Amino acid sequence: MNMRKFLALLHARNMEFLRDRATLFWNLVFPLFLVFGFAFAFSGGTEYLFKAGVLGNAPKAEPFMQEEYVEFVPYDEADKAAEKLRHHQIDLLIDFDSGTYLVNRESPKGKAAEKLLLASPGSPLERREVSGKAIRYVDWLVPGIIGMNMMFSCIFGVGWVIVRYRKNGVLKRLKATPVRAIQFILAQLFSRLYIVLITAAIVYAGSNLILDFIMLGSYLDLLLVTALATLCMISFGLIFASRLKSEELADGLMNLATWPMMVFSGVFFSMEGTPQVLQWIARAFPLTHYIEAARAIMLDGAGLVQVAPNLMILALLSALFLGISALSFKWE
Secondary structure, three states, X not given: OOHHHHHHHHHHHHHHHHHOHHHXXXXXXHHHHHHHHHHHHHOOOOOOOEEEEEEOOOOOOOHHHHOOXXXXXXXXXXXXXXXXXXXXXXXXXXXXXXXXXXXXXOOHHHHHHHHHXXXXXXXXXXXXXXXXXXXXXXXXXXXXXXXXXXXHHHHHHHHHHHHHHHHHOHHHHHHOOOXXXXXXXXXXXXXXXXXXXXXXXXXXXXXXXXXXXXXXXXXXXXXXXXXXXXXXXXXXXXXXXXXXXXXXXXXXXXXXXXXXXXXXXXXXXXXOOOOHHHHHHHOOOHHHXXXXXXXXXXXXXXXXXXXXXXXXXXXXXXXXXXXXXXXXXXXX
């Protein structure tokens, strides 16, 4: 074996990797981004035993608020907080303005948190009860899994494929035909739309036969929300497809967009208790609004009126993404 030739090839391959900025970013910077993102979001330094919701302004000298093993989550809406308590998503709900606290009579952790509250010296609070069975983690998780699968299928199934078309010269040949850019984009959009909806329906129905998910709302409402979110995700994927011609760069950019959504949109865990700035960022992700709407329909029995803010944001984002992709689209 000629060592000089081997070293020359090795050097050439190394330089090729270093000069490919997209690959270099993906291998070096993006993992650091994930590590620091997780550290910032979830390194609270304390392992909490209980989670207590707080309504109103808590007195600074209230002893119970100093408990180090209780995570306190502020709420602005009493109905939303009470619903969390019914579903065992918080263990206790304290309303300092009205001088009351609520506990779920069916929650063992709630009873333990109540004993800790009563043992703490402080202002007496009036006891009230709610009832409700715990939502299984799988019931809470399934909207996130469907949304995550939908996101990857839409963004990569449309964006990456069209980039490959451009690289292979398929779009250049289509340019010579009477097909307009908007017609091509809409065809890609609706093709992926019904494929994703059918896939999501099969996944949901097949797993529901075994796991029997909680479904308190309307299946039609859930279908409409899923269709709008799918349209939004496809439109987002078309932005990457409008100009890029490098599959490697497209793959890196699409991963850069999808991974933060998968981590911080509430797919696997609630974002409650994370830094407020991170929650604000998550509100900009379309996946966040789909998961919130789907969980509200499935777990709370909400209708389209209750999830209207999420639907409005998804519709606006769809129009924005589709307009950007149509205006910036290039055949070559």
